[in-house]
Amino acid sequence: MTPEINRPLPRSWWLRKPAYFKFMIREMTSVAVLAYSLLIIWALWAAADAQSFSTFYDFLRSPLSIGLHAVVFGLAFYHTITWIALTPKVMVEWRGDERVDPDLIAWNIWLVFVLVTVIVLVLVLA
Amino acid sequence: MSSRPSKTAPLFWLLFSGGGTASALLLPAMLFITGVAVAAGWMSDDELLAFIKNPLTRLALVGLVFLFLFHWAHRFRYALVDLGLSRIGTQAWLFYGTALAGTIVAGLGALRL
Numbered sequence: 001m002t003p004e005i006n007r008p009l010p011r012s013w014w015l016r017k018p019a020y021f022k023f024m025i026r027e028m029t030s031v032a033v034l035a036y037s038l039l040i041i042w043a044l045w046a047a048a049d050a051q052s053f054s055t056f057y058d059f060l061r062s063p064l065s066i067g068l069h070a071v072v073f074g075l076a077f078y079h080t081i082t083w084i085a086l087t088p089k090v091m092v093e094w095r096g097d098e099r100v101d102p103d104l105i106a107w108n109i110w111l112v113f114v115l116v117t118v119i120v121l122v123l124v125l126a
Numbered sequence: 127m128s129s130r131p132s133k134t135a136p137l138f139w140l141l142f143s144g145g146g147t148a149s150a151l152l153l154p155a156m157l158f159i160t161g162v163a164v165a166a167g168w169m170s171d172d173e174l175l176a177f178i179k180n181p182l183t184r185l186a187l188v189g190l191v192f193l194f195l196f197h198w199a200h201r202f203r204y205a206l207v208d209l210g211l212s213r214i215g216t217q218a219w220l221f222y223g224t225a226l227a228g229t230i231v232a233g234l235g236a237l238r239l
Contacts (some may be wrong), residue, residue: 011210027205033149034198036156037191037228044235045189047178060164069161076153083150090143105171113151120155124177125163 006067025075026082032075084109129235138200138222141164148190184236196227 014024046056059065088102088110165171169177177183199221206215214220 009210010161014209015186024187024205024208027201027208030198031203032200033145033153033194034202036149037194037198037232039160040187040191041228041232041235043178044184044232044239047175048235048238053175054171059175060160061167061173066161069165073154073157073161076157077146078148079146079234080150082152083146085145092143116151117155120152121158122157 022062025078029075029079029082035072036076060071080113084113138196138218141193141196142200145195147200148193149197152190159207179239186237188229188232188236192225192229195228196222199225 014020042056046052076092089107093100093105102113159169164174178187203215203218203221206212209215
């Protein structure tokens with residue numbers, strides 16, 4: 001093996017091209033998913049007594065929380081976009097001999113996304 | 127990397143994809159609730175507390191924490207490998223163990239209510 005062939009990739013490879021950068025952001029949306037899981041865990045533990053719940057509720061109303069929510073929303077929505085775009089590539093459907101149009105599958109998932117969002121918001125806020 | 131096919135890999139991939147779908151469909155709405163509706167005061171503290179205490183909500187939240195954390199564990203550890211941090215990224219137990227621990231903590235919190 002020549003050193004040229006075995007050359008390790010520099011750590012910064014993902015900063016070289018926009019496509020690589022977008023890939024890394026896409027993978028890092030998982031950190032937003034982790035962050036929201038921690039918020040849910042906090043909510044479940046805080047709900048046990050009035051004092052801790054008041055701390056939790058005050059945090060949600062703080063500028064820090066609103067700022068964090070904005071960042072996490074950006075990542076979460078990027079995850080939604082990329083996940084829906086990828087699903088028809090993973091899930092290939094056939095109708096007889098014809099492949100179902102991947103765009104049609106993606107648009108249907110977007111429709112499901114809109115329905116789920118409306119249902120959750122109505123159930124929780126109405 | 128082992129050359130033998132792993133028996134657990136399909137399970138973790140399934141959880142990754144289940145958590146990926148659940149978070150893609152639900153997180154924007156959930157973020158709107160905590161980040162806008164609660165922050166703007168449309169949902170009072172009593173309303174939010176009653177919502178969290180509802181047994182169905184608790185069950186759903188623990189289920190979501192389970193899927194979300196395993197989604198993170200799987201995706202994040204492979205991202206670390208891609209970033210050249212394979213020493214950490216290949217410690218599967220560290221990530222799936224964290225996800226399992228987080229699910230247990232969420233479950234205990236929900237049961238305590």
